[in-house]
Amino acid sequence: MSVYLCVCVSACVSECQCVCVCVCVCCPYTAVNILIDTKVLLTVTVLPPRSKLGSVLQRAFYGSGGCVTLYEQRNFTGRRLAVTSDCPNLAECNFPERCNSVQVESGAWVGYEGENYSGRQFLWDVYEKREYSNYDKWLGTSDHISSVRAVREERSPSKIWLYEKPGFSGRKVELQEDISNLISRFNLNRFASAKVLGGVWVAYQDAHYRGPHYVLEKRDFNNYTEWGATAAYLGSIRRVRFH
Template sequence: MAHYDLTISVALQWLGYKEDQIHLDWEKVKVPFRCRHVFPNRLEREAIILSFYAGILMNSLPVEEIFEIYDNRSSVKNWPGAKKIIFFEDRGFQGHCYECSSDHANLQSYFSRCNSIRVDSGCWMIYERTNYSGHQYYLRRGEYPDYQEWMGINDSIRSCRIIPYTGSHRMRLYEREDYKGQMMELTDDCSCVHDRFHLNEIYSLNVLDGCWILYEMPNYRGRQFLLRPGEYRRYLDWGAMNAKVGSLRRVIDIY
């Protein structure tokens, strides 16, 4: 992982390098013009780097999304590591705004209310209260011109968290606390837990791979809860007040 991070860092620095600086360095060492190599422009550098990582991308992205990266002339903001969310105080992306690119446990000092949001990249969980508490709302890349668009109950957003991307998803659901009773395994989205498993309540969970969003109601409606890899021996562990589980969705977007 350290080697991967270093490689990404070097690649981003190379993308930011200016061609005129290269020419200036050549002048310093007095290299004849005919001997100078042609330095690739930014678009060519992006193509080289994307080609280098093609194997990694092919293992983690649908082919259509890879083509989209090339078609849109990718820049740094399109890289898997770049995340950004913008909070607006008023509806329709108006009023004072605040940009965020990392987890933030307390947003109170940056805006007093939040009535619209634009997610430029990444998947996010936003929270009604500070320290990742209160009602939770799952946001993917897109525009949310009104808090009702993210199923909010009010205009209070006080903390946010980036949801990390993983290539695989797997969880086990149990009908009793402490992993007792019938066990069911899930590896894909489930729009109705009752239809698939004939249960309305799940008392414990074990998330083995990936991040998931749990909804109290079927068809991805109702109160939401972020499930990260780990053990949830009772519904209180994921922040719920009861064992109702209506649907479950994988977090699969990385932009």
């Protein structure tokens, strides 16, 4: 049985880091399962504050898994939704499809313009920053986000093969490090297929990690459409950061 509740939480942020919880009925923003004897008895919403206390509460409720918080308004204001697992439709979580700022608590995440992980994608990871105060920071063109999923960490040494033509043909480039300008390094910016042998990568249409981008997880991509692109052009590529 799933019961949606709003949680008011107080915590001691001293060494004991104990947490006291009182529950009241309310409309949910997001859900956390309460486990008793390994069975889910009810589902509770948690709205963690942006503070040391918030980190304590997130660890208490979410454990060591990934978490990203979406905000309706810029600069981490307005309604918020803490996401700890894949969400194919944000509207079902009573969150508007308007997202103007994001905080990455842990892990790496992809937001999509469309439901069910469709449309243009936007990566949120810990590369250089954990906070995105407006959608320009994640290279968005609008504040429309309809679905979110976690990027699964792949711990083998980072390696990717990029191919000039579909079907793993044409010129081949092997990478094990970030490349901010593919055409200056290899005199080539047309890549139509790829094999990810290790790690997780994000490929950008433009140089210096700009423009539309695509998350490439460990698998073979026979054609650029398989990673979500509409053209076989890449200007830069880097490894996704999880920590």
